Amino acid sequence: MLKKVESYIRQHALLQEGDAVLVACSGGADSLTLLDVLLRLRPSLGIDVQAAHFEHGIRGAASRADATFVENFCRGRGVPFFLEAVDIPALARARGISLELAAREARYDFLWRVAGERALVATAHHQDDQAETLLMRLLRGTGTDGLVGIRSRSGRLIRPLLAVTRQEIESYCRARGLSPRQDATNEEMDATRNRIRHTLLPLLREENPSITQALANLSVIAGEESDFLEGLLAKRWPRVCQGEALCGKELLALPLALQRRALRRFWRETATLQDLDFHHVESLLQFLATGKNGALSMPRGFCARVSYGYCRLARDQEKRGEEPVPVTLPGVTDWGDFRLTAALSSGEPYGTRWDFFMDGTQRFPALCLRARQPGDEIAIGPGRMKKIKDVFIDAKLPREERASYPLLATEQEILWVPGIRRSAHFPTKKGNPALHFHLDRVQ
Numbered sequence: 407m408l409k410k411v412e413s414y415i416r417q418h419a420l421l422q423e424g425d426a427v428l429v430a431c432s433g434g435a436d437s438l439t440l441l442d443v444l445l446r447l448r449p450s451l452g453i454d455v456q457a458a459h460f461e462h463g464i465r466g467a468a469s470r471a472d473a474t475f476v477e478n479f480c481r482g483r484g485v486p487f488f489l490e491a492v493d494i495p496a497l498a499r500a501r502g503i504s505l506e507l508a509a510r511e512a513r514y515d516f517l518w519r520v521a522g523e524r525a526l527v528a529t530a531h532h533q534d535d536q537a538e539t540l541l542m543r544l545l546r547g548t549g550t551d552g553l554v555g556i557r558s559r560s561g562r563l564i565r566p567l568l569a570v571t572r573q574e575i576e577s578y579c580r581a582r583g584l585s586p587r588q589d590a591t592n593e594e595m596d597a598t599r600n601r602i603r604h605t606l607l608p609l610l611r612e613e614n615p616s617i618t619q620a621l622a623n624l625s626v627i628a629g630e631e632s633d634f635l636e637g638l639l640a641k642r643w644p645r646v647c648q649g650e651a652l653c654g655k656e657l658l659a660l661p662l663a664l665q666r667r668a669l670r671r672f673w674r675e676t677a678t679l680q681d682l683d684f685h686h687v688e689s690l691l692q693f694l695a696t697g698k699n700g701a702l703s704m705p706r707g708f709c710a711r712v713s714y715g716y717c718r719l720a721r722d723q724e725k726r727g728e729e730p731v732p733v734t735l736p737g738v739t740d741w742g743d744f745r746l747t748a749a750l751s752s753g754e755p756y757g758t759r760w761d762f763f764m765d766g767t768q769r770f771p772a773l774c775l776r777a778r779q780p781g782d783e784i785a786i787g788p789g790r791m792k793k794i795k796d797v798f799i800d801a802k803l804p805r806e807e808r809a810s811y812p813l814l815a816t817e818q819e820i821l822w823v824p825g826i827r828r829s830a831h832f833p834t835k836k837g838n839p840a841l842h843f844h845l846d847r848v849q
Contacts, residue, residue, distance in 0.1 A: 407443075407570055407574050407575075407577075407578050408443060408446060408447070410569055410570060410574075411443050411447070411566055411567060411569065411570065412447055412450065412451070413569075414558075414566060414568065414569040415447070415451070415566050418558045418559065420526075420558060420559060420564040420566055421451055421453050421526070421564070421566075423451065423452035423453070424452060424453070425451075425453045425454070425525075425526055426453070426454040426455075426456065426524060426525040426526070427444065427453055427454070427455055427456070427525060427526045427527075427528050427564070428456045428457070428458050428488075428517065428520055428521045428525045428526065428527050428528065429441045429444060429455065429456065429457045429458070429528045430458055430459075430460070430513070430517055430527060430528065430529050430530070431457045431458065431459055431476050431479075431480075431530075432459065432460075432472065432476070432587070433459070433472040433473075433475045433476045433479075433586060433587035434530075434586050434587055434588070435572075435575055435576060435579050435584075435586040436530035436531075436532060436567065436572075436575055437529075437530040438476075438479070438579070438584055438586045438587075439530065439567070439575045439578050439579060439584070439586075440528060440529075440530040440566065440567055441455070441457055441479075441480075441485070442578075442582060442584060443566070443567075443578075444528065444566070445483060445485065455485060456485065456486040456487070456488070456520075456525070457476065457480050457485050457486070457487050457488070458487070458488040458489070458490075458516065458517055458520050459472070459473050459476040459477070459487070459488070459489050459490075460489075460490055460492070460509075460512070460513040460516050460517070461473040461489065461490065461491040461492070462492060462494040462509050462512070462513070463491060463492060463493045463494055463495065464494055464495060464505065464509070470491075471587070472587045473489055473491070475587055477489060488520045490516045492512050492516075494508050494509045494512060497512060499738075499747070499749070500747065500749070500844075501747070501846070502738045502745045502746075502747035502844070502846055521562070525562075526562045526563070526564050527562060527563050527564070528563075528564050528565070528566055529563065529564075529565055530565075530567050531556050531565045531567065531568060532567040532568060532570050532571060532572060532575060533567075533568060533569065533570060533571045533572075533618050533619065533622050534571055534572040534603070534607075534618055535556060536555050536556050536568060536618070536621065536622050536625055537607065537617065537618040537621040537622065538599050538602050538603055538607070539555045539556055540552075540553060540555045540621045540624065540625060541602050541606060541607070541621070542598060542599060542602060543555075545598075545602075547683070547684070549666075549670075549684070550628055550631065550632055550635075551628075551632050553624060553625060553628035554625060554628045554629040554632050555621075555625040555628075555629075556568065556625070557629065568622070571618055635663060635664065635667055636667070638664060639660075639664050639667055639668055639671070642656070642660060642664070642668075643668070643671075646660070646668050646672075647668075647671075647672055647675075648716075650676055650718060650719075651716040651717065651718050652668075652669075652672050652716065652717040652718075653715065653716060654694045654697075654712065654715045654716065654717060655715055657669070657694065658691075658694060658695060665691055666687050666691070669682065669687050669690060669691065670682050670687065672717075672719075673704075673719070676718075676719045677704070677706065677708045677719045678706050678708075680705075680706065682704075682705070683705070686704055686705060689702065690702060690704070690710055690717075693710070693712065694712065694717060697715070698712070699712055699713050699714065700712055704719065706743065707721055707742075707743060707810060708720065708721060709721070721804070721807055728741050728742040728777070728810075729776075730774045730775065730776035730777075731774060731775050731776075732772060732773070732774050733746060733748060733772075733773040733774055733775060733814070734748065735748050735773070735841070736748050736749045736750060739775055740848070741775040741776075741812055742810060742812070743810075743847055743848055744775070744812045744824075744845055744846070744847055744848065745845070745846045745847075745848050746775055746812070746814070746843060746844070746845050747843070747844045747845075747846070748841065748842070748843050749841075749842050750766050750839050750840070750841060750842070751763070751766075751839065751840045751841075751842040759824075759825045759826075760824055760825055760844060760845045760846070761842065761843065761844050762814065762821075762822045762824070762828055762842075762843040762844075762845075763834050763840045763841065763842055763843075764821065764832040764833070764834060764840065764841050764843075765832050765833060765834050765835050765838055765840065765841070766838060766839040766840050766841040767835075767838050767839065768832050772816070772817070773814060773815065773816060773821070774814075774815055774816075775812050775813070775814060775815075776812075776813055776815055777809060777810060777811065777812070777813065778794050778795070778798075778808060778809065778811065778813060781793075782794040782795075782813070782815075782820055783819070783820065784797060784819070784820040784821075784823060784827060784829050785819065785829045785830040785831050786827070786830055787830050788830070790830075792827075794813070794820060794823065795808075797823055797826060797827055798811070798823075798826075801823075801826045801827075803826070811823075811824075812824060812845065814843065819831070822843065824845040825845070
């Protein structure tokens with residue numbers, strides 16, 4: 407396997423002589439194998455190898471034991487070692503995001519801080535990971551770009567083990583006498599990837615024992631064809647996309663495959679990074695082909711407006727806010743494109759304009775997140791009220807965003823217009839616990 411990995415590294419120019427590479431090592435079989443392989447290839451490749459371990463605090467003592475194991479492994483081999491421990495469950499609660507997303511963001515933030523501006527970061531993704539990723543995307547629905555899967559290189563992030571399977575890695579560990587750590591969460595069947603790994607892939611192997619290699623080949627082909635199409639589109643892009651407008655005439659002059667790719671690129675660059683699905687791509691293409699002026703509703707509260715052959719994306723002025731939802735105290739409340747996190751805080755109130763504090767000892771009616779209603783007002787001082795309509799106007803909030811802007815309210819009054827104004831009622835009091843609200847936009 408050593409020669410196979412070295413050949414893959416050289417074929418894809420992942421490492422050059424003199425490079426420093428930081429290995430993300432969890433202590434599991436995959437990352438431990440990657441670290442051991444790169445250490446053995448260090449003389450022939452002429453590279454400097456370092457290791458980093460991120461202790462996420464999700465599995466308690468087991469997580470801390472993983473960190474100690476990797477540190478001892480590195481110390482015994484003279485490998486520079488970096489460690490960071492973060493309470494991911496607490497971070498996820500504070501930010502109102504999933505454990506998986508919080509762990510991923512914090513882990514990569516740590517890795518890039520350690521790597522600095524020069525070192526590469528190596529992760530242990532392998533051929534079975536590639537197969538699982540492609541199957542997940544196929545099950546959810548994907549296009550050609552989704553079939554690219556995991557690339558061997560993404561900027562300074564490299565994946566030297568993509569040519570080897572999980573079985574080869576396990577055999578390598580036995581041959582080298584490595585004793586990797588085991589993560590019990592990898593066996594839990596509530597995760598889609600684990601169900602694919604333990605149920606779907608074994609069934610597919612009964613039909614094709616080389617299914618992982620077949621899917622890896624598909625990924626390579628899709629990647630090369632995607633790059634080729636992207637190169638063709640790049641040559642025409644300045645004529646197709648003019649500022650923030652898409653020229654319908656230039657778009658429709660492209661081959662159909664490039665038309666779809668151009669629309670998805672225009673969507674990502676103008677609206678949101680979340681990809682545009684097949685149905686909406688086809689609907690917009692058909693609308694542009696009519697040559698008529700008008701508007702077409704799009705996902706995520708956007709609207710495609712076509713005028714004199716040019717298409718622009720903007721927030722839908724007709725979009726109304728979601729129905730009111732009760733606020734969970736403490737906890738996370740989702741409303742439309744927004745997420746509100748509420749928690750008791752004993753410290754001094756501080757934060758950004760997207761944070762709101764109120765006295766946590768007061769008794770008040772149930773809270774909800776809702777859109778503006780006719781006659782809504784907010785208290786701006788003793789006996790003084792101001793219409794929410796005027797609050798929006800003073801803040802220069804675009805008219806098309808006002809109908810779907812979140813408000814924190816009781817049945818009787820508005821307590822907070824996030825990012826703009828808070829009510830004069832329920833102020834915090836020194837020494838009392840505060841109820842802390844934080845609002846995020848969910849993309």
